[in-house]
Amino acid sequence: MTTLPLHERIRSEIEAAILSGALVPGARLPTEHDLMREYGCARMTVNKALSALAAAGLIDRRKRAGSFVARPKVHSMVLDVPDLEQEVVQRGQHYRFELLGREAKRPDAGSAVEVQLAGRGELLAIEGVHHADGVPLAHETRFVSLSAVPEIAGQDFDGASPGAWLLKHVPWTEAETRIAAVAADRATAARLKIPAATACLFVERRTWRGNEGITLVRQHFVGAAYDLIARFGSARSMAGG
Amino acid sequence: MTTLPLHERIRSEIEAAILSGALVPGARLPTEHDLMREYGCARMTVNKALSALAAAGLIDRRKRAGSFVARPKVHSMVLDVPDLEQEVVQRGQHYRFELLGREAKRPDAGSAVEVQLAGRGELLAIEGVHHADGVPLAHETRFVSLSAVPEIAGQDFDGASPGAWLLKHVPWTEAETRIAAVAADRATAARLKIPAATACLFVERRTWRGNEGITLVRQHFVGAAYDLIARFGSARSMAGG
DNA sequence: TCGCCAATAATGTATAGACATAATTGAAAC
DNA sequence: GTTTCAATTATGTCTATACATTATTGGCGA
Numbered sequence: 001m002t003t004l005p006l007h008e009r010i011r012s013e014i015e016a017a018i019l020s021g022a023l024v025p026g027a028r029l030p031t032e033h034d035l036m037r038e039y040g041c042a043r044m045t046v047n048k049a050l051s052a053l054a055a056a057g058l059i060d061r062r063k064r065a066g067s068f069v070a071r072p073k074v075h076s077m078v079l080d081v082p083d084l085e086q087e088v089v090q091r092g093q094h095y096r097f098e099l100l101g102r103e104a105k106r107p108d109a110g111s112a113v114e115v116q117l118a119g120r121g122e123l124l125a126i127e128g129v130h131h132a133d134g135v136p137l138a139h140e141t142r143f144v145s146l147s148a149v150p151e152i153a154g155q156d157f158d159g160a161s162p163g164a165w166l167l168k169h170v171p172w173t174e175a176e177t178r179i180a181a182v183a184a185d186r187a188t189a190a191r192l193k194i195p196a197a198t199a200c201l202f203v204e205r206r207t208w209r210g211n212e213g214i215t216l217v218r219q220h221f222v223g224a225a226y227d228l229i230a231r232f233g234s235a236r237s238m239a240g241g
Numbered sequence: 242m243t244t245l246p247l248h249e250r251i252r253s254e255i256e257a258a259i260l261s262g263a264l265v266p267g268a269r270l271p272t273e274h275d276l277m278r279e280y281g282c283a284r285m286t287v288n289k290a291l292s293a294l295a296a297a298g299l300i301d302r303r304k305r306a307g308s309f310v311a312r313p314k315v316h317s318m319v320l321d322v323p324d325l326e327q328e329v330v331q332r333g334q335h336y337r338f339e340l341l342g343r344e345a346k347r348p349d350a351g352s353a354v355e356v357q358l359a360g361r362g363e364l365l366a367i368e369g370v371h372h373a374d375g376v377p378l379a380h381e382t383r384f385v386s387l388s389a390v391p392e393i394a395g396q397d398f399d400g401a402s403p404g405a406w407l408l409k410h411v412p413w414t415e416a417e418t419r420i421a422a423v424a425a426d427r428a429t430a431a432r433l434k435i436p437a438a439t440a441c442l443f444v445e446r447r448t449w450r451g452n453e454g455i456t457l458v459r460q461h462f463v464g465a466a467y468d469l470i471a472r473f474g475s476a477r478s479m480a481g482g
Numbered sequence: 483t484c485g486c487c488a489a490t491a492a493t494g495t496a497t498a499g500a501c502a503t504a505a506t507t508g509a510a511a512c
Numbered sequence: 513g514t515t516t517c518a519a520t521t522a523t524g525t526c527t528a529t530a531c532a533t534t535a536t537t538g539g540c541g542a
Contacts, residue, residue: 181442181464199440201422223422
């Protein structure tokens, strides 16, 4: 372990506090003067650490007011993660999540991804269908780690989408998405009210906060009804939508 | 126009030089001392600008050696852009690009995306099929802006993939990808040697360098043979593949 | 000629202080 | 009470300097 530069140490300690949830979104950080006393260093050193966090989008800084943990908007710039509920509503349609099943369980030992998500802890398994104006748009099976997100146990998802709730309440820092085109199997086709073997977009996404798994979701989109759009680039140059 | 902080001005001027291609990948930047003389400021100010560029991945800095424009690896961290050639080879298979057509032309006035890509300039249109061990994996139609990438005119793509060549030679800064599941039409199915109406992953990607369009590509992947994987997150926490 | 070592040139980190800027707070004036 | 203005406080920028770190370069010696 090489001795970390002081500004890096300050940076990473604050970052850890944010990612672990010890500092919640909206919380105010100590002022630069507080921190320079705490670490016994010059203000420029503290400033460098905080500036880096601000550049990374982890905190917001306001003159006279102080520095605050940023609200989870992490993803918006990087990828339009499909928050179906929001997108359907934006298109002027009526959104509904039809809950088909819900169960707390231990991870299936035969499923590597489930075990990786929950470790020894429990999972909440949710199954349902997203509707736009009453028409099925996508079917999803979702697992949420109950140790990472205990508050989800008290949520009722008949009508509202679990994905939208998670996006609002649990910031993620890492995500991996697998995308494929598949022919709908009989069960999925029935739930989506489409002919069997229709082309569907299959999306499997896992998200983490730091090293802790948050959720794993598998979605089948009705091929004709949905496109995924992903944008990459610096915010700076992303003029005009 | 508010007066930009000096370190921001330095930063953005160098950034512009890199994005415009005036500073090519591998080129050496002036030293901090040169820049502090050029801008008449303290070294810390120059340092802040260069550190920001390094954090953004636009330049690499090496002690004693200097600062250099980074090789285009921009994407690797953000998204595994499917460089099919590389991926096929990594799987231990033999890769081949079968060139079906190649033509320089003006953008089709009826196609908004073509016009947006090339403006008044010319396009190179390339059509071909990607093969892994002789089996068709994907069909693509690609347009490349000849004003943005004049060197491509001298390239021969029978055998090698135009996507791989572009990734190596032309760094992009912005990308937009549209992904959908479609049933293969007759012509596409024939080229991919699959039954008509097989589920295919359709990918349409546009890339830019700064505000200048580079390429537009439309690909049909054989559904059963290919998954797209996208990863998002800070490099820091992306331990272990 | 080859290999080692020291000088050197570049970035990396840190300090202490100065002044600028902006937003909030509280006090004074109406 | 309400409005206005000034003091305060926190961040933003910049300077000048010092020493640390590291890789290259060139020279010296075997």
